[in-house]
Amino acid sequence: MKKIFMLIIMIMILIMYILNISDEFGLLYKQMYIFLLFCYFIFFLETIIVVKKIKDIFDPLFLVWLLYYLIFNIRPLYDIINGGIFSSSGKDISYGCYKGSLLFLLGFIFLLLGYILKRKKELCLIKKLNKKISKSRKSLIIAICIWCLSLCLILIYFFDSGYTLLYVLTIGMYGNANIIEKSSLMIFSVFRSCLLTSWLYIALISKNKILKVSTFFIGLMIMLSMGGRTAALMYIFTPFVYFYTSKNKLPSLKVVITGIVFIVVLCVVIEMTRVGVRTGQGFELKDITLEKIMSPFDHELTTYKIFYALVDSIPKKGGYTYGKGMIFYTLIMMIPRALWSEKPDPPVYDIIKISIDDIAVKGGAIYPNIGEYYVEFGIIGIFFFMFIFGRFLKFIKELRIKSTENTHALVLYSVLYMSILPILTRGFTPGNFFQILMTCFPIFVMFKFS
Numbered sequence: 485m486k487k488i489f490m491l492i493i494m495i496m497i498l499i500m501y502i503l504n505i506s507d508e509f510g511l512l513y514k515q516m517y518i519f520l521l522f523c524y525f526i527f528f529l530e531t532i533i534v535v536k537k538i539k540d541i542f543d544p545l546f547l548v549w550l551l552y553y554l555i556f557n558i559r560p561l562y563d564i565i566n567g568g569i570f571s572s573s574g575k576d577i578s579y580g581c582y583k584g585s586l587l588f589l590l591g592f593i594f595l596l597l598g599y600i601l602k603r604k605k606e607l608c609l610i611k612k613l614n615k616k617i618s619k620s621r622k623s624l625i626i627a628i629c630i631w632c633l634s635l636c637l638i639l640i641y642f643f644d645s646g647y648t649l650l651y652v653l654t655i656g657m658y659g660n661a662n663i664i665e666k667s668s669l670m671i672f673s674v675f676r677s678c679l680l681t682s683w684l685y686i687a688l689i690s691k692n693k694i695l696k697v698s699t700f701f702i703g704l705m706i707m708l709s710m711g712g713r714t715a716a717l718m719y720i721f722t723p724f725v726y727f728y729t730s731k732n733k734l735p736s737l738k739v740v741i742t743g744i745v746f747i748v749v750l751c752v753v754i755e756m757t758r759v760g761v762r763t764g765q766g767f768e769l770k771d772i773t774l775e776k777i778m779s780p781f782d783h784e785l786t787t788y789k790i791f792y793a794l795v796d797s798i799p800k801k802g803g804y805t806y807g808k809g810m811i812f813y814t815l816i817m818m819i820p821r822a823l824w825s826e827k828p829d830p831p832v833y834d835i836i837k838i839s840i841d842d843i844a845v846k847g848g849a850i851y852p853n854i855g856e857y858y859v860e861f862g863i864i865g866i867f868f869f870m871f872i873f874g875r876f877l878k879f880i881k882e883l884r885i886k887s888t889e890n891t892h893a894l895v896l897y898s899v900l901y902m903s904i905l906p907i908l909t910r911g912f913t914p915g916n917f918f919q920i921l922m923t924c925f926p927i928f929v930m931f932k933f934s
Contacts, residue, residue, distance in 0.1 A: 809830060810860050835859050854866055
């Protein structure tokens with residue numbers, strides 16, 4: 485019944501798009517449009533496998549499927565209907581559509597294989613972490629110490645970057661800022677990930693509501709001041725993921741609608757602070773338009789354009805990087821510029837410059853994880869790393885299945901589930917690796933010493 489319902493929905497959307505084919509389309513875009521519809525149908529066949537394996541919306545495969553569906557199916561069709569596929573600087577980057585779409589469809593098959601194939605034996609880590617969280621005074625002190633230490637290190641980064649404490653905690657409404665373009669202590673900025681997990685432990689252990697609320701909002705101000713959309717969304721929604729999965733519940737329709745409205749409002753705030761706070765202009769609510777409100781969502785869903793440009797340009801205009809970004813830069817990323825002033829920039833900048841232009845680099849263009857896999861090792865890279873990504877998703881699912889309420893394993897599941905957002909939408913392994921590492925660090929400290 486579920487498959488039939490899904491089939492009806494897919495066919496209805498497919499018909500809607502077919503009816504939207506305009507006679508004004510040029511031959512190139514008409515052919516591309518039909519090709520994308522064909523890809524849409526193939527992705528639907530892959531979706532049948534997905535639906536069979538998905539338990540509910542808190543299954544990691546559901547979130548991955550939804551994001552890929554929006555990025556590689558719905559948004560390209562929408563853009564063609566509205567005039568074509570262009571970069572922010574007006575460059576036509578549709579020529580990678582055919583190769584890019586086929587690579588995505590094949591890559592998604594390998595992701596499913598990684599997700600579906602059974603393990604020979606259960607991971608020992610899951611068994612060990614499936615341990616009740618101690619609600620002792622010692623555990624609370626450890627959680628608070630991790631939170632305070634993380635906050636101090638983040639503030640050191642802010643001060644070194646030219647921010648004042650008042651400016652940070654009021655997201656630019658008060659205080660002063662004299663921004664330095666590249667802080668020599670950027671290494672400390674990764675500790676914002678520790679704030680999320682350590683706060684979750686504080687919320688689970690402490691009975692003091694003032695402590696819970698105050699630490700939460702201080703952490704939220706830090707996330708907003710640092711200007712990261714996904715970091716702020718992770719910080720806010722990880723507790724909800726933990727709450728519903730620990731109770732084995734699903735959110736009601738009312739909660740879902742409220743959540744969607746909240747996300748939109750939050751993204752407006754983030755968009756207003758993203759540039760203003762980070763450039764020292766402060767938090768401003770002037771000149772708000774629908775285009776500005778929707779721009780954060782637009783930015784995430786149009787990453788397929790960068791992927792099209794990559795597969796069209798690499799290796800014609802530039803060679804594969806063979807691990808320079810994923811492996812080498814991961815090893816050197818945490819070396820402070822205070823110790824290595826000539827530390828090179830990530831290879832991603834050169835890749836985007838080759839594929840599009842300097843404007844895209846300065847505008848913060850990003851590509852999804854499948855784009856990084858292609859840039860590093862070509863088609864083989866997509867097949868191998870999409871399979872590994874599928875195994876990672878399977879690990880997250882197993883954490884949830886094996887976990888019981890109020891355990892370290894369930895905390896790890898909650899933070900890793902939300903970590904899917906930056907991993908999928910931002911193909912930058914060095915940043916994602918250290919973000920996940922610092923997110924998990926408080927869990928292992930609490931497990932070991934509390």
